[in-house]
Amino acid sequence: MTYSLQDLGWSSFFARQIDSDALQPARVSEVHRSSVTALSTNGSLRLLSPDHSIGEIAVGDWVLSDQEHRITQILDRQTLLKRKAAGHEIKPQLIAANVDILFIVSSCNADFNIARLERYLALAQSAGSFPVVLLTKADTADNPDDYRHQIEHLPKAPVVEALNAKDPTEVQRAMKWVRKGQTAAFVGSSGVGKTTLANGMTGGDDATAAIREDDARGRHTTTARFLKPMLNGGWLIDTPGIRELQLFDAQDGLDAVFEDLQELASSCRFNDCAHETEPGCAIKAALDAGEIDADRLERWRKLERENAYNSETLSQARAREKSFSKHVKSVVKSSHKHKGRYQDDD
Numbered sequence: 001m002t003y004s005l006q007d008l009g010w011s012s013f014f015a016r017q018i019d020s021d022a023l024q025p026a027r028v029s030e031v032h033r034s035s036v037t038a039l040s041t042n043g044s045l046r047l048l049s050p051d052h053s054i055g056e057i058a059v060g061d062w063v064l065s066d067q068e069h070r071i072t073q074i075l076d077r078q079t080l081l082k083r084k085a086a087g088h089e090i091k092p093q094l095i096a097a098n099v100d101i102l103f104i105v106s107s108c109n110a111d112f113n114i115a116r117l118e119r120y121l122a123l124a125q126s127a128g129s130f131p132v133v134l135l136t137k138a139d140t141a142d143n144p145d146d147y148r149h150q151i152e153h154l155p156k157a158p159v160v161e162a163l164n165a166k167d168p169t170e171v172q173r174a175m176k177w178v179r180k181g182q183t184a185a186f187v188g189s190s191g192v193g194k195t196t197l198a199n200g201m202t203g204g205d206d207a208t209a210a211i212r213e214d215d216a217r218g219r220h221t222t223t224a225r226f227l228k229p230m231l232n233g234g235w236l237i238d239t240p241g242i243r244e245l246q247l248f249d250a251q252d253g254l255d256a257v258f259e260d261l262q263e264l265a266s267s268c269r270f271n272d273c274a275h276e277t278e279p280g281c282a283i284k285a286a287l288d289a290g291e292i293d294a295d296r297l298e299r300w301r302k303l304e305r306e307n308a309y310n311s312e313t314l315s316q317a318r319a320r321e322k323s324f325s326k327h328v329k330s331v332v333k334s335s336h337k338h339k340g341r342y343q344d345d346d
């Protein structure tokens with residue numbers, strides 16, 4: 001099976017970035033330790049990356065390569081999902097590039113959690129992907145509309161489809177949000193039905209087999225493991241890291257999802273108002289007047305803290321730890337002092 005550039009999601013956005021026709025565009029389907037697998041109009045290629053570190057390339061990226069199968073350029077991305085890399089250093093790990101639609105999967109049962117949903121909405125917003133919420137297990141819920149309404153009541157509510165992920169006709173309803181050549185990905189907790197949906201949209205593992213791999217050792221059959229063709233001509237990116245992402249460097253996404261609260265906060269008297277005891281706090285005033293939902297306010301503050309914590313630089317982390325240990329020391333010291341004084345007084 002070979003694909004045209006349009007089949008693979010090529011668009012004028014990428015074409016504009018090329019100034020030589022001599023280099024071949026290819027879409028990265030897997031990132032390995034020292035090479036990538038990419039899909040091109042000549043089938044699947046194994047490409048080496050002498051000039052870029054492999055960490056700079058994500059599944060879904062468009063790259064250009066020369067005759068020797070060396071990557072010469074990573075094209076600017078339309079969207080990018082990233083997370084904090086493991087380890088002490090604060091740096092991004094690229095998860096997936098050029099994801100047009102982010103399916104946020106949640107089920108119509110006790111696992112349904114509006115805070116988690118808002119986190120994923122902020123993530124989609126900061127990545128630049130269009131969010132579509134899929135409420136699975138609608139077939140087992142007494143009233144799936146209860147869940148749908150909770151989402152539809154959010155300010156700037158996203159699109160929602162409630163469905164049975166095991167029913168192919170209902171999966172088609174979700175799949176309609178992905179046009180030919182567009183790319184989707186799933187996020188959501190374990191057990192909500194992502195694998196079931198992915199199988200329904202790609203036709204299982206069979207549809208991903210038999211993509212030619214063309215490299216120095218000849219032609220092989222391989223699978224595009226992480227960039228899978230969907231039955232309707234779309235693509236699905238399904239990497240191990242993508243499913244449960246934390247917020248990282250997503251302030252713009254949070255500002256958009258909580259635009260109502262963000263706007264309110266901008267009229268607090270102090271720029272760095274923590275909305276606790278500060279005078280002139282617009283958030284507190286609105287809360288007291290019953291104009292905003294206390295639960296939603298708490299969810300916003302929690303996600304703000306999560307994002308700040310994950311995005312802080314190493315020096316900020318050190319400063320935080322230092323000031324915390326200083327604080328502990330001063331508390332300990334003053335308690336000693338008090339003790340001493342009381343003892344003296346006794």
Ligand SMILES: Nc1nc2c(ncn2[C@@H]2O[C@H](COP(=O)(O)OP(=O)(O)OP(=O)(O)O)[C@@H](O)[C@H]2O)c(=O)[nH]1
Pocket residue numbers: 136137138139140163164165166188189190191192193194195196197243
């Ligand atoms: N009745 C019903 N069962 C579903 C639905 N979606 C998923 N299931 C079942 O729920 C279980 C978990 O589904 P998976 O697709 O494996 O969930 P997942 O999100 O991929 O889970 P992880 O692989 O752990 O991330 C399976 O037994 C599915 O058959 C649905 O819409 N209706």
Ligand SMILES: [Zn+2]
Pocket residue numbers: 265268269273274275276278280281282283284
């Ligand atoms: Zn305030």
